[in-house]
Amino acid sequence: MEQQAQTQIAHILLVEDDDDLAELIQMHIRFQGHQTTRINNCADAIRLYREQHFDLLVLDRGLPDGDGLDICYQLRHENDWIPVLVLTARGSEMEKIEGLEAGVDDYIPKPFSVLEFQARVRNLLRRTSSKPVSELQQASSTSSIDFGILKITPALHQVSLNDVDVPLTATEFSLLEFLANRPGRVFSKDELLQHVWNTDHAGYHHTVCSTINRLRTKLAQPEEATQFIQTVWGVGYKFQPRI
Known part of the structure; x- marks a missing residue:
């Protein structure tokens, strides 16, 4: 209950x-x-x-x-x-x-x-639970996670790249927000499954990989050689800010 x-x-x-x-x-x-x-x-x-x-x-x-x-x-x-x-x-x-x-x-x-x-x-x-309208109206830039060209506003469930909105699924947003709040820290697939998907079933490793790949595609910058979300081979993934 x-x-x-x-x-x-x-x-x-x-x-x-x-x-x-x-x-x-x-x-x-x-x-x-x-x-x-x-x-x-x-x-x-x-x-x-x-x-x-x-x-x-x-x-x-x-x-x-x-x-x-x-x-x-x-x-x-x-x-x-x-x-x-x-x-x-x-x-x-x-x-x-x-x-x-x-x-x-x-x-x-x-x-x-x-x-x-x-x-x-x-x-x-x-x-995706909604916040009260009054709370959303009070959301300001101070509630955003700002990494220069990338801006994440959790209260509005909004991501922008070079001031252009990036549409993300609920899962993509949760994954990005989780990693961006811990820049530089490496997380294994099992850890991401536990924290983002609330499961410890290793059979869902492909879910993590697919979601990471979709996020990278949506956050890709042709002129940049590095990605915001990077693979640490044999270990997992990390968010690497570019400010």
């Missing part, structure tokens, strides 16, 4: 065509105190998403009218960075990487652990 109290009530859109599984997932979402709406195909999911406000999308991949990843691709193309959790029977390593490259924040293969699913929902919602 304490975990539910720490998270605001969210509205979650579930896109799943298996009726029995959808009912089970919705039951566990409601058990966490959240609202849920279920759709069973891509077209209706996009339509409903544009009509209502949702805090999280939970997508199946094998839908009657296409791949659930198509929904994620479309939203990311429009610079919509709502958290997306894929829950699918397509659980090979390459399929997970494909999902992460599409901009998915988390990827759980079926069959899945209910406790793990609930934990990952909590984790994604916690990363």
